[in-house]
Amino acid sequence: MLEIAGTAFMALGALFFVAGTIGLLRFPDVFCRLHALTKADGMGLALVCLSAAIGAPDGGEALRILLIWVFVALASATGGHLVARHARRAGPPVREVRP
Amino acid sequence: MTVLLAFDLLLAASIVGLAAATLLMRDAFAMIVAFIVFGMLLALGWARLVAPDVALAEVAIGAGLSGALLLRTLAHLRGGGLSAQGGASVSAPTNGATQGINALLAGLATCALGLAYLGAPQNVPGLEAHVTDAMPESGVTHPVTAVLLNFRAYDTLMEVVVLLAAVIVVWQVERGLAETPAPALGTVYQGFARVALPVAVIAGGYLLWIGAEAPGGAFQAGAVLGAVAVLGLLSRHVRPAPAHRPLARGTFVAGTAIFALVALGVSGAGRETFEYPPAHAKTLILLIEAMVTVSIAATLAALFHGREPVTVATGKETT
Structure with a gap:
């Protein structure tokens, strides 16, 4: 039962990563791309970590995976913020979305 | 098993592809980013070879800190910023002699690696048995x-x-x-x-x-x-x-x-x-x-x- 749940979470997480990557490739400017990437990858990361924690052999390892999730999530959110901040200050054109 | 094989083949192809892309890119910044991604995938390759120590070292030093050093150097060369200014040439200034020497040295290193690989004894257990025997004395x-x-x-x-x-x-x-x-x-x-x-x-x-x-x-x-x-x-x-x-x-x-x-x-x-x-x-x-x-x-x-x-x-x- 747990194994099935773990596999399902892993697959769902991978799906979120794929969605984020498609957003990165398809969206017009840096802010839209960051929007897609940070949100989708944040969810994907949470699901993959949850799946890995379910599969962990003992509580200590699950705790370490939880800590990894917390700090990678913090780092990626901060990284996304720094990229957006730099992009806004450097002022690349926000591309008009074609109707 | 076949899924893992497919993954490994994809990984190997991506590593070689990224190495080629890193060399062929014209913008030095894109080159460094590609090199960092190359390091990450290389670490994944080491992890697939069940060498987590090498994978950790590769991702921390090879991709992370080397990437930071390269980006810092690029910012230094471009006067404080990472993007090429205005209409300035985006590619790093290249010099025929430098490129030639680099190509020669890289070629020699590749040849030496190839010789070492071909010269190594094939299908023998290696030194693992010696290491396992000596483990109790290692501390x-x-x-x-x-x-x-x-x-x-x-x-x-x-x-x-x-x-x-x-x-x-x-x-x-x-x-x-x-x-x-x-x-x-x-x-x-x-x-x-x-x-x-x-x-x-x-x-x-x-x-x-x-x-x-x-x-x-x-x-x-x-x-x-x-x-x-x-x-x-x-x-x-x-x-x-x-x-x-x-x-x-x-x-x-x-x-x-x-x-x-x-x-x-x-x-x-x-x-x-x-x-x-x-x-x-x-x-x-x-x-x-x-x-x-x-x-x-x-x-x-x-x-x-x-x-x-x-x-x-x-x-x-x-x-």
């Missing part, structure tokens, strides 16, 4: 640490010496106080640094300690602590000043010095250099690793800073 339970810090400690000492030589050369070449203004990283970054950096220091210590029995060790821990120092330098929490130089010099040398002192100290009385007494092997290995970790961290941070912090006045240094 640690993780074979990679036993090889790096005990059986082949001389090689590791030389690696530490290489880092020391690198920082000495950098300090000879570039001097002065950093003139670039502090990058405004904002309050979000400050909050992140306050939470994450202390934890990263603990993670570095954990990597050092766990190296005795599981993947980890001095180089990985040193890279993590070095990354903490790099983040501190970036946000100007750490400002190298002339007064820091004696401490910095001591820290650069500490790893090599302790390593060499232990090696010589255990010799004599019928023992070879590096032949630790089995009863004290773990203590000695941990002592060496701890000092080497601190040295590696300080050295990597100093390489990132890229200059000896002295006040340069009218071409003549005042110390």
Whole structure:
């Protein structure tokens, strides 16, 4: 039962990563791309970590995976913020979305 | 099984493809980003080969800190920014002779690797059996640490010496106080640094300690602590000043010095250099690793800073 749940979470997480990557490739400017990437990858990361924690052999390892999730999530959110901040200050054109 | 094979083939193709892309790109910034991604995939490759120690070292030093050093160098070359200014040429200035020499040296290295691979005995068990036999005398339970810090400690000492030589050369070449203004990283970054950096220091210590029995060790821990120092330098929490130089010099040398002192100290009385007494092997290995970790961290941070912090006045240094 747990194994099935773990596999399902892993697959769902991978799906979120794929969605984020498609957003990165398809969206017009840096802010839209960051929007897609940070949100989708944040969810994907949470699901993959949850799946890995379910599969962990003992509580200590699950705790370490939880800590990894917390700090990678913090780092990626901060990284996304720094990229957006730099992009806004450097002022690349926000591309008009074609109707 | 076939899914894993397909994944491995895809991974191998991506690594080779990224290596080619890194060489063929015209923009130096894109080149460095591709190189960092190449390092990440290479680490994944090492993980697939069940070599987590190499994977950790590759991702922390090969991709992370080397990437940071390259980006720093590029910013330095482009006068403080990472993007090419205006209509300036986006590609790094190339020189036919330099390219030729680089190609020749890289070709020679590839040939040497190929010869070593072809010359190695095929389908024999290798040295694993010897290592397993000698493990009880090594003082640690993780074979990679036993090889790096005990059986082949001389090689590791030389690696530490290489880092020391690198920082000495950098300090000879570039001097002065950093003139670039502090990058405004904002309050979000400050909050992140306050939470994450202390934890990263603990993670570095954990990597050092766990190296005795599981993947980890001095180089990985040193890279993590070095990354903490790099983040501190970036946000100007750490400002190298002339007064820091004696401490910095001591820290650069500490790893090599302790390593060499232990090696010589255990010799004599019928023992070879590096032949630790089995009863004290773990203590000695941990002592060496701890000092080497601190040295590696300080050295990597100093390489990132890229200059000896002295006040340069009218071409003549005042110390």
